[in-house]
Amino acid sequence: MVKVISELEKLGLELTDEQKEAVKKSMGEELFSKAELEKKVKAAETDRDEWKTRAETAEETLKGFDGKDMDAIKKERDEWKEKAEKAEKDYNAKIAAREKEDLLTEAMKDVKFTSESARKSIMAEITASVSVKNGKLIGFSDLLEEAKKNDSGAFVDEQKEQDEDNQAQFTQPMGGSDTEKITGDPEKMDFETYKKWRNQNQ
Incomplete structure (x- = not known):
């Protein structure tokens, strides 16, 4: 599903609050994307062919x-x-199961899992418990939160991932140099060598 008003704004259209309300009343807040519509048309054609086959069998x-x-x-x-x-x-x-699967796939598309096996396991658990009414998932949010609480290892910690991405990366210690570590008696070093040794050992 795509958000109508957001898509219009991406095209550079600036809508007033009144125009936004008019769009919501006439078209709704979300519409199926082209890919989603094609998928539903294909499903409808498959259903039509199944019914045709059944009708021909009944006639025979x-x-x-x-x-x-x-x-x-x-x-x-x-x-x-x-x-x-x-x-x-x-x-x-079969139709009900397919509708549930389509709704779950859409609802879970932005959820990140640590592995494919984790995704399949969580999907199976939620599929077994969630229900569908009037084209909407009932209890999905609660089931997802419960899964995150009970099996947190199956989900990517997005905050931790973001923190790690933002963390500064150092290739060497602060104040160090890319030269070989200086060792020996500092009292016997020349002044330049002594300065480098002191920087390395601060």
Whole structure:
């Protein structure tokens, strides 16, 4: 999903508060990106093809009733009805699972994990507990926070990572030099050598 107002502002459009409210009312605050729309269209086409196949199978089954007595037809009808109900139930379960997976993938896209195995493990835990209602994840934030608390090692510590990136890096000790360490009796050194020795040993 992309934020409509943010995208308009990226294009250099300066909107007043009234215009922003008008955009929210007419289009909503977020819209699907092109890639997301293509994914949903592809999913819809797959669903359409599945239903078409099922309809063709049903038509062939009905043709098989020709020339049979009523009891045989009723029996096969009931068997077919049972199969159809089971197929519909399985299909709805797959659609619900796919919707949940898509929503979770979107929700987790900015979460950093320490490894791929950690990501899969946390995703599996949250998938098993989270629910979907009206196209939204229910309880996701709480489950994610609980996972971070119980299994902190699975997540990248972004603050620590940032601190390490900002920390100054030294290639040698402060006050040192890139020359070989000077040793020996300082009382027997010339003045320049003595200064270097003193700097190294401060």
